[in-house]
Amino acid sequence: MALITPALDSAPVRSARTALPVAAPARSARDTSVDAVRALLLGVVVLLHALMVGVSVAADGSPVLRNAMEGWDGFAPLTWILQIMPLFFVLGGFASYTQWTRQRARGATAGAYVAGRVRRLLLPAAGAIVASAVLLAGLVVAGVPAEIVATAGFRISQPLWFLGVYLGCSALVPMMVRLHERHRIATFAALAAGVVAVDIVRGASGLAGIGLLNMAFVWLLLQQLGFAVADGSLDRLRRGTLLAVAAGAVGVAAVLILTGAAPSNLIDALNPPMAILVVAGVAQTALFLVLRPRLRVVAAGARTSAVISWVNARAMTIYSWHMLVVIVLAGILLLSQAALPTPLSAAWWASRPLWFAAVLAAVALVVAVSGRREAARESAVPPLGRGRGAGSALVGAAGVVTILVTGSSPSGWVVGAALVLAALRLAGAARRPSA
Numbered sequence: 001m002a003l004i005t006p007a008l009d010s011a012p013v014r015s016a017r018t019a020l021p022v023a024a025p026a027r028s029a030r031d032t033s034v035d036a037v038r039a040l041l042l043g044v045v046v047l048l049h050a051l052m053v054g055v056s057v058a059a060d061g062s063p064v065l066r067n068a069m070e071g072w073d074g075f076a077p078l079t080w081i082l083q084i085m086p087l088f089f090v091l092g093g094f095a096s097y098t099q100w101t102r103q104r105a106r107g108a109t110a111g112a113y114v115a116g117r118v119r120r121l122l123l124p125a126a127g128a129i130v131a132s133a134v135l136l137a138g139l140v141v142a143g144v145p146a147e148i149v150a151t152a153g154f155r156i157s158q159p160l161w162f163l164g165v166y167l168g169c170s171a172l173v174p175m176m177v178r179l180h181e182r183h184r185i186a187t188f189a190a191l192a193a194g195v196v197a198v199d200i201v202r203g204a205s206g207l208a209g210i211g212l213l214n215m216a217f218v219w220l221l222l223q224q225l226g227f228a229v230a231d232g233s234l235d236r237l238r239r240g241t242l243l244a245v246a247a248g249a250v251g252v253a254a255v256l257i258l259t260g261a262a263p264s265n266l267i268d269a270l271n272p273p274m275a276i277l278v279v280a281g282v283a284q285t286a287l288f289l290v291l292r293p294r295l296r297v298v299a300a301g302a303r304t305s306a307v308i309s310w311v312n313a314r315a316m317t318i319y320s321w322h323m324l325v326v327i328v329l330a331g332i333l334l335l336s337q338a339a340l341p342t343p344l345s346a347a348w349w350a351s352r353p354l355w356f357a358a359v360l361a362a363v364a365l366v367v368a369v370s371g372r373r374e375a376a377r378e379s380a381v382p383p384l385g386r387g388r389g390a391g392s393a394l395v396g397a398a399g400v401v402t403i404l405v406t407g408s409s410p411s412g413w414v415v416g417a418a419l420v421l422a423a424l425r426l427a428g429a430a431r432r433p434s435a
Helices: 032-052 075-082 085-106 109-142 147-156 161-171 173-182 183-205 209-228 239-258 275-300 302-313 315-335 346-370 372-376 386-406 410-426
Strands: 053-057 063-066
Touching: 032 053, 032 085, 032 275, 032 302, 032 315, 032 346, 053 315, 063 315, 085 109, 085 161, 085 173, 085 209, 085 275, 109 147, 109 161, 109 173, 109 315, 109 346, 109 372, 109 386, 109 410, 147 173, 147 315, 147 410, 161 173, 161 209, 161 315, 161 386, 173 209, 183 209, 183 275, 183 386, 209 275, 239 275, 275 302, 302 315, 315 346, 315 372, 346 372, 386 410
Parallel strands: none
Antiparallel strands: 053 063
16 A cells, blocks of 8 residues: 655745845744645645555455555546645755755754754654554464554555655755755756656666665655755746646646556555656646745634644654554454445445544544654754764664565564664764753
């Protein structure tokens, strides 16, 4: 089951008239349009993952846990709207650019920045990873069928691909910002050429493994697009131009799908990522820029602003815990021995609003308890060198990859959790702040 997850950071406002030079630090005021979109898309991610989980009972009475969207013809066109990962990485690039340039202006080193990103991303995730390892081990001890345990572990692990990729992109932010400032066009061109070349070679050779190179090219290219939004480069584009760019990107995407160069189900384009995700990212970014003034007005309302702030302050906690919560709720349904409708049946669709409400309530409850540490942000720690910052990112990514590869096994979760905790220690999360 392919899953999507969000990029999560805060970002300041910039305008065409007051935009600072590229190398200058970003403003400190938050961009409410970015916060609003990020909160909205995070909610979409939670509900989409909840929709994908299908539980039922087989004819022989055995429990069934599967991706409910597999085999549904209507899901492919739905993904043309719900494939929002490109915009998440663009907004992530926006936030990373403003954060790094602001910290750099205050004298922060690249190593300190990377270590801070590791702490920011892994601290909320570590609790969910450890809890998942404990849950899966407990299911084995309780005698739950191995197939159910393996399926649960696999489903819970799937959103973590984003954590690993975003960790890698964050570790490269200082270098990629420098390239953006000095060789902007060449950097965009090189990354775009890499994306296209990988897709061509993959299609010609039939070797899917080559496509994994686009885990770097695609997401780094979208991150660079976020840099361009953050430094004000795109503010001079008028509404008509932006709409034309969005329409052109949609046309290119249609050609890619009709010619077979990209799948009609855009969730399938995630693993490995394909060029159509970049095209989608261009369209989504253009539409975001068109709607940006209106989004700021909507986000200015007192109640709306409070909800947006609450979600963004706990965004990584929501991301890290929501799939575990969904799987636990699915397990409760199976254990209840209630009459469960067959996925995609009329009765199943009719029950989705109640299911969504239960998922949102349960996620909110878990986040209210476990998200306090993230909402309070991290304490200051002594400066760390470049090597230690890079090492923490590598160890953290290794932990996530371990879980992704061996997520069906509780032992894989235990090893992955140990590596994540080691990465946090390297990043200085266990050190007391200096005077």
